[in-house]
Amino acid sequence: MCQREVVQKVTFKDKHICAWSRDVKHFTYEFLATKLVAQLPSNPRLPAKAVKLQAETQYGMKVLKMKVYRALQKARSIVEGDYGKQYAHLRDYLVELKRANPGTTVKVGTEPCDGDATSMIFKRVYICLGPLKSGFQALGRDLLGLDGAFMKEPATGQLLTAVGVDSNNGIYPLAYAIVEKETYNSWLCETTQPGLLPAIEWLYPCAEHRYCLRHIHENMKKTWSGVAYKQMLWKCATSTTVPQFEHEMQKLKDFNEGCYKYLAKIQPHHWARSHFSGRAMSDVLLSNMCEILNRWLIDARDKPIITALEYIREYLMKRIVTVNNMISKSDGPLTPGATKVFDGIKKEARKYTVMWNGDQLYQVSGPHNDQCVVDMNARVCACRKWELTAMPCKHAVAALYHMGAFGARIGHLESWVHRVH
Structure with missing residues (x-):
């Protein structure tokens, strides 16, 4: 029996109401x-x-905020890596980092997962790249700024950094760590402020510790605010001799005894140049070297662990190249930054007169009753700036001018500047 085929005709109408x-x-x-x-x-x-806004305009769709957040999170996981999965590859990354950078120090902290000793979860990681370590040792300037900054969601924890000062008076990043939080344990175990001071005192009992003057001023402003207090604080801090410091502190006491008592409770060797030793060969009063680095690393603080560490490493690598290119353009034996500072000192030195005592001591006098004794043999000046910065002060340069005028073989003035510059 033959079956009949059934055909249905459908008409498409492109007009809709x-x-x-x-x-x-x-x-x-x-x-x-x-x-x-x-x-x-x-x-x-x-x-x-x-x-x-872009999605709604382009596609004419209603887009919920939660859908946007989930889309961004998904896209970032594709571009930057998955936050959870990267921890499984962290040890492989660190092994490769040490292989590619000889001399690198890496420490990883873990803890048992829910009491299970066979399963460990990440706690913190510390990295000091070998080339940066060698460079810091060659620099010879024993000065480090330590600071921390919070990671940003969805990342957690804090980024800790150790930053020095290079020959060009720029920042010299040395080491970095991502930890669960800034505590005594995180500073003590993984790197060399709630936990910073006790950790340093325990590990390096002979280390000198400076406080950031800006932070002191911020705390002081809560009770004593105004331009006058700030200026007096800075005059106290920038005084390079003890008599000058005591004179400025007395002026503060006469102005406001309460503010004076508050500041007097802070040991001056932590914040005043007059009480610094010359060991660091730097008279910095601020921790802005750490803040500068943290500002440059802000885009690393919301990324997965390996992506964040790679961002930091790549930034440090690019910075080394940039600084080397800058220093290579210097015409003299000093770095561009040191040359600029020393040129200013040489200009000021022309305003001073010098008297020789017959040995290696010189009396140097200048404007505003400024008078100091310079010992060219010991390479120190009564103003202490040469001792603090490892660069001849205006009094010392004036003495060098005098020595050269009377036939002494002083060589280039820059040869009297310490090699850290």
């Missing part, structure tokens, strides 16, 4: 994430508000 829907189930956060992957490398801090 129904309302346009802005809710499309296929417009998922996964779809939106695929469109964001191309944008994130050039704009890693792409704001959710901008993504929402």
Whole structure:
């Protein structure tokens, strides 16, 4: 028996009178994430508000904030790596880091997961790259600034940094760590402020410790604010001799005894140049070298662990190249930064007159009753600036001018500057 074929004719009408829907189930956060992957490398801090507006304008869809957040998170995990999965590859990354950078020190802290000794979870990591370590030792300037900055969600913990001062008076990053929080234990175990001071005192009992003068001023402002207090604080801190310091402190006492008593409780060897030794060969009063580094590393603080560590390493590598290129352009034996400072000192020295005592001592006198004794043999001046900075002060340079005028073989003035510059 023959079966008949049935054919149905369908007519398509492209005109619709129904309302346009802005809710499309296929417009998922996964779809939106695929469109964001191309944008994130050039704009890693792409704001959710901008993504929402762009998607609604381009596709004519209603986009919920939560969908945008999930799309951004998905896109970042594709571009930067998964936050959870990167911990499984952390040891492999650190092994490769040590292989590629001989002399590198790496320490990883872990703890048992829920009491299970066979399963460990990440706690903290500390890295000191071998080339940076060798460079810091060759620099010869025993000065480090230590600071911490919070990681940003979805990353957790804190980024700790150790930063020195290079020959060009710029920052010299030495070591960095990502820890669970800034405590005595995190500073003590993984690196060399709640936990910083006790850790340093225990590890390095002979170390000199300076407080950031800006932080002292911020605390002081809570009770004594105003330009006058700030100026008096700075005059006390920048005095390079004990008599000058005591004179400025007395002026503060006469102005406000309460503020004087507050400041007197802080040991001057922590914040006043008059009480610094010359060991560090730097008279810095601020911890802005750490703050500068933290500002440059801000884009690393919300990334997965390996991506964050790689961001820091790449920044340090690029910085070394930039600084080397800058120093290579210097015309003289000093770095560009030191040359600029020393040129200013030489200019000031021309205003001073010198008297020789017949040995290696010189009396140097200048404007505003400024008078000091310079010992050229010991390379020190009564103003203590030569001792503090390892660079001849204006009194010493004036003495060198005098020596040269009377036939002494002093060589280039820059040869009297310490090699750290």
